[in-house]
Every structure is written in C-alpha cells, then in structure tokens.
Amino acid sequence: MKKHILVVPGDGIGAEVTAVGKQVLEVIAQKFGHEFSYDEALIGHVAIEATGSPLPAETLAKMKEADAILFGAVGHPKYDNDPSAKVRPEQGLLQMRKELGLYANLRPIKLFDELLDASSIKPEILRGADILFFRELTGDVYFGKRERIDEGNTAYDTMIYSKYEVERIVRKAFEAARTRSKKLCSVDKANVLESSRLWREVVQSLAPEYPDVTVEHQFVDAMAMLLIKDPKRYDVVVTGNLFGDILTDEASQIAGSMGMLASASVGDSTGVYEPIHGSAHDITGKGVANPLASVLCVALLLDISFGLKAEAQTVIDAVDAILKAGFRTRDIANSTTPADKILGTDAMGEQILQRLNA
Amino acid sequence: MKKHILVVPGDGIGAEVTAVGKQVLEVIAQKFGHEFSYDEALIGHVAIEATGSPLPAETLAKMKEADAILFGAVGHPKYDNDPSAKVRPEQGLLQMRKELGLYANLRPIKLFDELLDASSIKPEILRGADILFFRELTGDVYFGKRERIDEGNTAYDTMIYSKYEVERIVRKAFEAARTRSKKLCSVDKANVLESSRLWREVVQSLAPEYPDVTVEHQFVDAMAMLLIKDPKRYDVVVTGNLFGDILTDEASQIAGSMGMLASASVGDSTGVYEPIHGSAHDITGKGVANPLASVLCVALLLDISFGLKAEAQTVIDAVDAILKAGFRTRDIANSTTPADKILGTDAMGEQILQRLNA
Ligand SMILES: CC(C)[C@H](C(=O)O)[C@@H](O)C(=O)O
Ligand SMILES: CC(C)[C@H](C(=O)O)[C@@H](O)C(=O)O
Numbered sequence: 001m002k003k004h005i006l007v008v009p010g011d012g013i014g015a016e017v018t019a020v021g022k023q024v025l026e027v028i029a030q031k032f033g034h035e036f037s038y039d040e041a042l043i044g045h046v047a048i049e050a051t052g053s054p055l056p057a058e059t060l061a062k063m064k065e066a067d068a069i070l071f072g073a074v075g076h077p078k079y080d081n082d083p084s085a086k087v088r089p090e091q092g093l094l095q096m097r098k099e100l101g102l103y104a105n106l107r108p109i110k111l112f113d114e115l116l117d118a119s120s121i122k123p124e125i126l127r128g129a130d131i132l133f134f135r136e137l138t139g140d141v142y143f144g145k146r147e148r149i150d151e152g153n154t155a156y157d158t159m160i161y162s163k164y165e166v167e168r169i170v171r172k173a174f175e176a177a178r179t180r181s182k183k184l185c186s187v188d189k190a191n192v193l194e195s196s197r198l199w200r201e202v203v204q205s206l207a208p209e210y211p212d213v214t215v216e217h218q219f220v221d222a223m224a225m226l227l228i229k230d231p232k233r234y235d236v237v238v239t240g241n242l243f244g245d246i247l248t249d250e251a252s253q254i255a256g257s258m259g260m261l262a263s264a265s266v267g268d269s270t271g272v273y274e275p276i277h278g279s280a281h282d283i284t285g286k287g288v289a290n291p292l293a294s295v296l297c298v299a300l301l302l303d304i305s306f307g308l309k310a311e312a313q314t315v316i317d318a319v320d321a322i323l324k325a326g327f328r329t330r331d332i333a334n335s336t337t338p339a340d341k342i343l344g345t346d347a348m349g350e351q352i353l354q355r356l357n358a
Numbered sequence: 359m360k361k362h363i364l365v366v367p368g369d370g371i372g373a374e375v376t377a378v379g380k381q382v383l384e385v386i387a388q389k390f391g392h393e394f395s396y397d398e399a400l401i402g403h404v405a406i407e408a409t410g411s412p413l414p415a416e417t418l419a420k421m422k423e424a425d426a427i428l429f430g431a432v433g434h435p436k437y438d439n440d441p442s443a444k445v446r447p448e449q450g451l452l453q454m455r456k457e458l459g460l461y462a463n464l465r466p467i468k469l470f471d472e473l474l475d476a477s478s479i480k481p482e483i484l485r486g487a488d489i490l491f492f493r494e495l496t497g498d499v500y501f502g503k504r505e506r507i508d509e510g511n512t513a514y515d516t517m518i519y520s521k522y523e524v525e526r527i528v529r530k531a532f533e534a535a536r537t538r539s540k541k542l543c544s545v546d547k548a549n550v551l552e553s554s555r556l557w558r559e560v561v562q563s564l565a566p567e568y569p570d571v572t573v574e575h576q577f578v579d580a581m582a583m584l585l586i587k588d589p590k591r592y593d594v595v596v597t598g599n600l601f602g603d604i605l606t607d608e609a610s611q612i613a614g615s616m617g618m619l620a621s622a623s624v625g626d627s628t629g630v631y632e633p634i635h636g637s638a639h640d641i642t643g644k645g646v647a648n649p650l651a652s653v654l655c656v657a658l659l660l661d662i663s664f665g666l667k668a669e670a671q672t673v674i675d676a677v678d679a680i681l682k683a684g685f686r687t688r689d690i691a692n693s694t695t696p697a698d699k700i701l702g703t704d705a706m707g708e709q710i711l712q713r714l715n716a
Contacts, residue, residue, distance in 0.1 A: 164511075
C-alpha cells in the first residue's frame with residue numbers, strides 16, 4: 001500500500017512523541033511491505049513563532065493532501081497566563097478541526113492489564129473497563145460566537161448545536177455500539193441547557209433506527225461521578241465537544257495515565273491522530289514523556305485511515321509486550337517498578353521498535 | 359438563640375433526608391437551649407403538581423423571611439425524557455438561586471476516615487484529602503440567554519460572566535484560602551473561552567491583594583483528571599457554575615459517596631443548605647437514601663448562617679461517631695460491612711439522634 005503521511009508535531013512534547021510514532025510507522029511499512037512517504041508541518045506556538053499564524057496556509061494545504069495526519073500537541077504557558085493574547089496556539093488546532101471537517105473524535109479508553117496498578121482508581125473497579133468515547137469536535141461552545149462587551153467588563157461564549165451536527169456524530173456512535181456490546185450512553189445537561197435538549201431530542205429520534213442498541217442518557221455532572229465509580233457500566237459514550245473534553249481527560253485515569261491515550265479525529269476528509277495528553281510543557285525537553293499514546297495513535301491511524309487491521313494489531317501487541325516485560329515510563333511506573341525498567345521517551349521507543357523488528 | 363428555619367424538601371428523596379435533618383436541628387436546639395421555629399414550602403416537581411409553578415410566590419416569600427433554608431432536592435425523570443417540556447422542576451432551583459442572590463456555593467469535600475474504603479479511588483490517594491470548592495452559582499451558561507432558532511433546528515445557550523460576578527466569588531475563595539492552607543486553584547478553560555479569559559483576568563488582578571495565598575490556574579479538562587489522580591494537591595478551588603457542577607459531582611468520589619456531601623449556598627440573603635446528591639428517583643420511597651448529607655447540611659447551616667460553631671461540631675462528631683460504630687447506609691457499605699450494620703434512612707437518623715441525645 002502506498003500512502004502519504006503528514007507529521008505535525010506542534011508544541012511541547014509533541015515533537016518528542018511523534019518522532020517515536022513516525023519510527024513505528026516506518027518499521028510497520030518495512031515489515032508489511034508498504035510504502036509510506038512523509039512530510040512535516042507546523043502548528044500552534046511553533047507556527048506562530050515561525051510565521052505569525054497558528055495554522056499557516058502551507059500546513060493546511062499539506063493536511064488536505066495527506067492520506068493521514070500524525071499529530072503531536074499544541075499549547076504554550078505563555079498564552080495561558082496572558083488572557084488578552086489575540087493569537088493563540090489553540091486557534092490552530094480548532095481551525096484545523098473545522099477546516100478538515102473532523103467532527104468525530106474517537107477516544108478509546110482501555111486499560112492494558114499490566115497497568116492495573118498505575119491508576120489512582122482501585123484495580124477491582126477498573127478490571128475489564130473498555131469504553132469508546134465519541135466526542136463531537138467541530139461544534140458547541142468551541143465554535144459559537146464569543147465576544148467582550150460592556151467595555152470589556154463582560155464576556156460571553158455561545159454553546160450552540162444544530163440537529164445535523166448532532167445527528168452525524170450520534171449515528172457514528174450508534175454504529176460503533178452495534179459492533180460492540182450494543183449499549184450507548186449519551187451525555188448532556190438537558191435539565192438546564194437548550195442545546196442539550198436539542199441533543200437529547202436527536203438521540204431519541206434516531207434510537208428507533210437502532211432497535212438492537214440500548215440507549216441511556218446521563219447528565220454530565222452525574223456522569224463525571226459514575227464514570228469513575230463504575231466504569232465497567234459504560235461501553236460507547238457520545239457527547240458534545242466541551243463535555244467530551246472534560247470527561248475523556250477524567251477517563252484517562254481509567255487507562256492508568258493520560259500518557260497511554262490516543263484519539264482519532266475523523267469526518268469529511270483526512271483523519272488526524274492525536275494523543276490526548278497535550279503539550280505538557282512542564283516535562284518538555286526532559287526526555288521523559290510517554291511515547292505510547294503516539295504509538296497507539298499509529299495503531300488507530302493504520303486501522304481507521306488505511307484499513308490495515310493486522311498492522312494495527314501488531315502495534316498494539318508490541319505495546320502490550322513491552323508492558324508485560326515490565327518497561328514503564330515515569331507516568332505509569334509505581335513504587336514497585338525496578339529503577340532499570342523506568343525508561344525515557346527514546347529508550348521506550350527503542351523497546352517498541354526492537355519488539356516490532358523481532 | 360431564636361431562629362426561623364424553612365424546610366424545603368422538594369422532590370424525590372428530598373423529603374426523606376430533610377426529615378432527618380430537621381430532627382437533628384430540633385435535638386440541637388434542645389441540647390443547646392435555642393429556639394428554632396419551622397415552616398415548610400414547595401419547590402420543583404411537587405410544586406408544579408400543586409400550583410403549576412416550580413417556585414411558587416408563596417415559597418419565595420417564605421424563603422426571604424427565613425433565617426436559613428434546609429433544602430432537599432429537585433428533579434423528576436418525567437421532564438428529563440421530554441426535551442420539549444416548557445415548565446421544569448430545575449427552573450425552581452435556578453430561580454431560587456437567582457432571586458436570593460446565592461452566588462457562592464461552598465462544597466466541602468472531606469473524607470471521614472471510616473469511609474476510606476467506600477470510594478472507587480485508592481485509600482492511599484484519598485487519605486488526608488480536604489478540598490473546599492467554591493462554585494459560582496448565579497451566572498454562566500445557567501442564566502445566559504438560550505433559544506431555539508432556525509425553525510427549531512438549532513439551539514444555543516450563552517455562557518456569560520461579568521467581572522463583578524467573578525470578583526465576588528473569587529474574593530470569598532481567597533478569604534477562605536487564607537484561613538486554610540493558603541493555596542487557591544482557579545479552574546477555567548481560558549485557552550478557548552472568552553468568558554474563561556475574563557475569569558482568569560479577574561483572578562490575576564485580585565491575587566496581589568492576597569500575597570499570602572499561592573494561586574494556581576488549571577484548565578477544566580486537566581482538573582477533571584488531576585482531581586482524582588492527586589486530590590491532596592488541592593485545598594481551596596474556585597470555578598464557574600458549569601465547571602463547578604461537573605467537578606464537584608466528580609469529587610464526591612473523594613468523599614466516598616455523593617450521599618455524604620453537603621453544600622451551602624450563600625450570598626446576598628438567606629443561606630440555603632442542600633445535599634449535592636439530587637432527587638435520586640431510582641431510590642425514592644425505598645427508605646434507603648443516605649440522610650448524612652442532609653445532617654451535614656445542618657452542620658453547615660448552624661456554622662455559616664447562625665455562627666454556632668460548637669453546635670455544628672457536635673453534629674459532625676455525631677456523624678463521625680456512628681460511622682466509627684460501623685453503621686452504614688447502602689451507598690457507603692462495602693462487602694465487609696455486617697448486614698445488621700447496614701441501615702435505612704430512618705434507622706440511620708435514629709442512630710444520629712441517639713448519639714446527639716447521649
Ligand atoms: C488544547 C485544547 C484546545 C484541546 C481541546 O479543548 O479540545 C485539548 O484539550 C483537547 O482535548 O484536544
Ligand atoms: C438540578 C441541577 C439543575 C443542579 C445544577 O446543575 O446546578 C444540580 O446538579 C446541582 O448541582 O445543584
């Protein structure tokens with residue numbers, strides 16, 4: 001198979017982890033006889049520094065041409081502490097999602113058995129948990145009108161959804177539920193929000209088309225509690241952009257660490273594969289970031305964008321194997337991990353590559 | 359001390375738990391020689407059924423006259439599954455908050471040692487956790503304009519904050535931080551939302567007035583993760599209405615169960631004391647609801663509205679004592695709890711009263 005992949009490292013630890021992801025892609029190509037070509041592009045803070053724009057036209061053009069995009073992270077503390085900044089790294093990420101029509105963000109939350117002890121949640125609560133989140137990604141308060149009014153003394157954002165936007169993501173979730181345990185949980189705040197009532201209406205109107213799927217509705221506040229109280233109760237979960245942002249970060253504790261979670265953003269064109277961990281400037285450049293989320297992004301990319309299921313499984317098996325062999329990055333180590341098994345980003349990448357080459 | 363207390367049971371288990379709370383108030387009055395008078399009023403679904411309005415004028419009038427309000431819960435599944443309902447129980451709650459100017463919702467999250475094992479989170483993560491949440495309660499997307507447009511195909515809600523609204527709640531949080539461990543964490547989504555940038559600006563502008571308090575900012579998604587990964591890292595947390603709704607429900611797992619958490623809503627007039635657990639229709643009428651959140655509401659009421667610190671401590675000590683004696687409601691029992699120590703609502707109330715009378 002011949003494919004062109006764009007690597008977009010972005011900010012912070014993005015460069016460190018996507019470097020490992022790219023090496024994994026290359027080994028898979030060799031092993032399975034595929035021909036992958038690569039290019040790189042800038043986004044976020046590094047793009048602002050180089051070009052003034054968080055999503056340069058050149059990057060967007062390259063994205064539209066690629067068969068898939070391996071993404072790092074965006075964000076920089078400089079802007080976080082300057083509420084008045086007009087140009088921000090995150091604008092690049094949001095514009096990309098919108099321009100590429102990436103309305104469905106899939107976040108699989110599954111614990112590798114070996115990491116049962118890495119979480120703050122009790123192992124008996126976690127064992128067997130396996131949740132697939134569908135987070136809507138191009139609507140909601142992320143893209144509604146926002147403004148300062150009243151001489152700067154008041155600010156508002158608009159939480160907005162149209163039926164067609166809800167329908168297309170909810171359909172994807174229903175279809176995924178069909179291939180899994182036929183349970184769908186939709187999360188909203190319909191007891192207060194009109195946009196949530198529209199969301200719930202759409203879910204209710206589609207349910208009869210999927211009679212084999214059992215639908216449950218939860219309010220986002222209750223869900224934030226239930227998710228960690230009894231994660232096994234959930235299988236496919238679908239929710240809006242903001243609630244999905246919050247709940248999936250929370251759910252990272254179910255998988256032991258944020259450093260283990262990959263996501264796929266798909267929709268109208270090129271798929272984007274992005275760890276959920278973000279730019280993590282506190283550990284940038286220290287060589288300790290967990291590259292496994294980026295490696296698992298590669299598995300999602302191979303599976304979803306290229307339909308290469310065996311290749312994807314090979315990557316997942318390699319991750320499983322090195323965890324079984326006891327290797328850990330700092331974020332998934334615990335007090336019983338022997339010091340010589342705690343690896344940095346590159347050494348962990350090395351282990352994965354060796355395993356894939358074996 | 360002579361005081362007038364309005365009991366507002368509301369919906370679902372509200373009546374069952376406030377009945378216990380009221381008995382506790384009465385015993386405290388006798389024990390300490392106070393004179394408490396009581397009245398009752400309707401809100402939520404029961405008020406709609408009786409009067410057509412979720413917050414009848416009579417209820418509001420009684421609320422304004424009372425020295426403090428012991429509140430149950432509002433909500434009914436009937437409306438949750440009918441997105442088109444025009445009159446809803448929750449409107450009563452939101453109107454009450456607005457009309458009484460209850461802009462500060464305090465939610466103390468503290469684990470009773472005896473319940474270390476009741477949570478899904480590991481005991482070693484929880485031991486010593488003690489967080490005081492300040493949730494803003496009369497602004498944000500709860501009170502902004504909402505509407506259906508585009509022939510019903512689009513819905514929006516407005517997330518809106520003005521500086522003075524942020525300032526008054528953030529000041530309360532700073533002041534509380536001063537009396538505790540001098541750490542304040544403010545939660546927003548300033549990398550995306552304009553209302554969050556305004557929020558952060560206000561926090562930054564007030565910080566110099568409280569040089570003894572260390573301020574940290576977290577994004578809400580990261581916070582949803584950090585809160586359960588390392589709850590001991592946080593002391594006083596301040597956030598907006600929506601993020602506070604989600605994060606405090608999540609944080610209930612830190613206290614073992616939602617059934618243990620009380621909240622105080624204060625501001626311009628009468629304080630309202632309300633469990634965070636909600637109406638819980640799935641267990642309504644079964645006599646199994648945990649009354650301890652309502653009992654702990656009484657402690658908050660005595661402390662905050664009446665300044666009766668010794669009385670409040672007596673109530674907390676009674677809760678502690680019966681937990682030490684091994685008594686549990688279902689929600690805080692575990693597999694090692696002897697069957698005869700698992701009590702229903704009234705029997706648990708009985709234990710508390712006996713202890714207070716001892
Ligand atoms: C960086 C930020 C804008 C982004 C989001 O909120 O969507 C991130 O948290 C994510 O989840 O991808
Ligand atoms: C019932 C509902 C409207 C309410 C809220 O969202 O504020 C509840 O969840 C709470 O936390 O008091």
